[in-house]
Amino acid sequence: MxxxxxxxxxxxxxxxxxxxxxxxxxxxxxxxxxxxxxxxxxxxxxxxxxxxxxxxxxxxxxxxxxxxxxxxxxxxxxxHEMHVWDAAGSGVIHFDCAAIAEPRxxxxxxxxxxxxxxxxxxxxxxxxxxxxxxxxxxxxxxxxxxxxxxxxxxxxxxxxxxxxxxxxxxxxxxxxxxxxxWSYEQKAVVAAVATRKSHEQTAWQRFMPDGPLAFLPLRDGRSSIVWSTTPQQADELLALDETAFCQALGEAFECKLGEVLQAGERAAFPLxxxxxxxxxxxxxxxxxxxxxxxxxxxxxxxxxxxxxxxxxxxxxxxxxxxxxxxxxxxxxxxxxxxxxxxxxxxxxxxxxxxxxxxxxxxxxxxxxxxxxxxxxxxxxxxxxxxxxxxxxxxxxxxxxxxx
Ligand SMILES: Cc1cc2nc3c(=O)[nH]c(=O)nc-3n(C[C@H](O)[C@H](O)[C@H](O)COP(=O)(O)OP(=O)(O)OC[C@H]3O[C@@H](n4cnc5c(N)ncnc54)[C@H](O)[C@@H]3O)c2cc1C
Incomplete structure (x- = not known):
């Protein structure tokens, strides 16, 4: 039973x-x-x-x-902060927890x-x-x-x-x-990466025509990236060697946190x-x-x-x-x-x-x-x-x- x-x-x-x-x-x-x-x-x-x-x-x-x-x-x-900006313009938005007296x-x-x-x-x-x-x-x-x-x-x-x-x-x-x-016809490429500059405990996001690229601050100083893009580009990004991937990532992110020095394992998820x-x-x-x-x-x-x-x-x-x-x-x-x-x-x-x-x-x-x-x-x-x-x-x- x-x-x-x-x-x-x-x-x-x-x-x-x-x-x-x-x-x-x-x-x-x-x-x-x-x-x-x-x-x-x-x-x-x-x-x-x-x-x-x-x-x-x-x-x-x-x-x-x-x-x-x-x-x-x-x-x-x-x-504590969030910076979002548009790759194709001058629009920027900046959130700071201090504005609403929250600790984070x-x-x-x-x-x-x-x-x-x-x-x-x-x-x-x-x-x-x-x-x-x-x-x-x-x-x-x-x-x-x-x-x-x-x-x-x-x-x-x-x-x-x-x-x-x-x-x-x-x-x-x-x-x-x-x-x-519906499918977004996008995949999100994720990885933990090290950058030349500190992430400043800030979540960063750049909007590009093929999709947004986010750098999320990790406790060990690295950032976790979520790069949403066309399935074709996502597959290409996964196939790059580490140096070429870091280079492509830094450029896509306008090197906001300096050079991307190192990237760990990568994976992509259909959205x-x-x-x-x-x-x-x-x-x-x-x-x-x-x-x-x-x-x-x-x-x-x-x-x-x-x-x-x-x-x-x-x-x-x-x-x-x-x-x-x-x-x-x-x-x-x-x-x-x-x-x-x-x-x-x-x-x-x-x-x-x-x-x-x-x-x-x-x-x-x-x-x-x-x-x-x-x-x-x-x-x-x-x-x-x-x-x-x-x-x-x-x-x-x-x-x-x-x-
Ligand atoms: C790239 C990416 C980044 C994201 N970032 C964020 C973020 O920053 N913040 C946020 O809020 N959300 C984010 N999300 C969304 C978030 O990951 C999901 O909403 C979350 O994982 C869903 O959790 P869940 O427990 O509902 O489902 P799941 O994580 O899918 O868990 C389902 C569980 O059910 C089990 N299961 C499935 N079928 C069976 C079965 N037949 N029998 C027994 N067990 C079964 C599976 O093994 C699994 O453990 C992100 C998603 C993606 C793709």
Whole structure:
């Protein structure tokens, strides 16, 4: 006979692991299923290829979950300023945390650090079982429950199945939830690089017609780059030897931080916009990339995912506290209404930026340079943009607010 859980979370990536911690210590019996064994060790001076710009709202969530101190111990890199400029004009925008009396704009953190700290925290809760490595194949509806089948032939049942299983979500496919979106016909090349000058704990981004190039400050003085460009150029960049790559990177970045001296391992990720038409179905809910994927230009993707997890856990725990069934469409709809509109707004804004900055037509170039200059004028509009970028605006779940 298969074991029964209240909630099964498929995927222990950053978002799934965060959701599990949010349900930790509650009366829910939770299983988390993860296909890949997460990294628990790595060489001390190595940097993960994948890093995230983590907003203040996400930091609040990690603090509330008791995972933040462990992240700090493993290494986080605060950034205080952000410089964005247009390669095809004189438009510049500069954000400084001092303008809104905040100690920092956010942190750059390796994805493996975030995931490991959350998994360690999750491990401390008796009501959560991690089933790993295990891949789910199908999910069937049975009377009063859903049955989750594994590749191994095993199965477990649950009142609610949450898909935190990324952009190609099996949970979403099995629930028959469609997606809308398109490929950006771009790939993001990522690497950790050393530069002649200090990154000054600043996030830098130059917009070029083929896509933005970001330098994100790492704690060891290096920068993590995200260079979004045509798939052809991305493949060429991956094929260059280290010296030629450093040269090309320095030129593309106007040598803002001096020469690029050294580049580590490189990889490229295809970029697409994808939004699920529904975040819920009977006994199903989607969070994180399973529900939405956006262009990384403003470093928002996983931050939105953490807010999804915080909102979903809040409505589920609220239903539990009121003694109501938590898996009903009424409860799940509250989650969907809360997060879908906010996510759509951010996705549309990021998509608009991507298109505006990719445009080469003269009127659009004038428009964006004028827009950047107006947005850069010190005052309430700019301060509001800074708060928005820090994730401090909007209808935030309790876990994401300062208490
Ligand atoms: C180049 C790049 C830079 C980015 N930079 C930023 C940034 O600075 N800030 C930011 O906020 N976001 C950023 N993002 C977005 C961010 O990386 C994603 O939003 C985030 O990784 C999504 O996390 P997730 O947990 O939802 O999904 P995933 O990380 O995809 O995790 C899904 C998990 O589910 C597991 N899984 C999948 N299928 C199954 C199955 N059938 N059975 C069991 N387990 C399964 C997988 O093994 C995986 O561990 C960036 C993205 C890219 C591509």
């Amino acid at each position: 298969s074991r029964h859980y209240d909630i099964v979370i498929v995927g222990a990536g950053m978002v799934g692991a965060a959701l599990a911690c949010m349900l930790g210590g509650s009366r829910f019996q939770v299983a988390v299923i993860e296909a890949r064994r997460p990294k628990t060790r790595w060489p001390r001076d190595s940097v993960d290829l994948r890093v995230s710009a983590v907003s203040a709202a996400s930091q609040h969530i990690f603090m509330a979950l008791g995972a933040w101190d462990r992240m700090v111990e493993m290494g986080v890199s605060p950034y 704009l956010g942190h750059i953190i390796e994805n493996r650090v975030i995931q490991r700290a959350l998994l360690e925290r999750m491990d401390a809760f008796d009501n959560i079982d991690l089933i790993c490595p295990a891949s789910i194949t199908t999910i069937e509806d049975e009377v009063g429950q859903a049955c989750v089948h594994f590749e191994s032939g095993d199965a477990i049942t649950a009142a609610l199945v949450v898909g935190a299983d990324g952009g190609n979500s099996r949970v979403r496919q099995q629930a028959g939830i469609a997606t809308q979106g 697409r916009l994808q939004h699920s038409t529904r975040y819920i179905a009977p006994r199903r809910a989607l969070v994180g990339d399973a529900a939405h994927m956006i262009h990384p230009l403003a470093g928002q993707g996983v931050n939105l995912g953490f807010l999804d997890a915080a909102a979903l856990s809040e409505v589920l725990l609220d239903a539990l506290a009121r003694g109501r069934p938590f898996h009903t469409q009424g409860v799940l709809r509250r989650y969907e209404r809360w997060r879908k509109g906010d996510n759509l707004l951010t996705m549309s804004a990021m998509d608009g930026f991507k298109r505006l900055f990719g445009a080469t037509a003269f009127p659009l170039r004038v428009l964006r340079n004028t827009g950047l200059k107006l947005a850069n004028i010190d005052g309430p509009v700019k301060n509001s943009l800074i708060r928005q970028a820090m994730g401090l605006k909007g209808d935030l779940p309790k876990l994401a607010r300062w208490t």
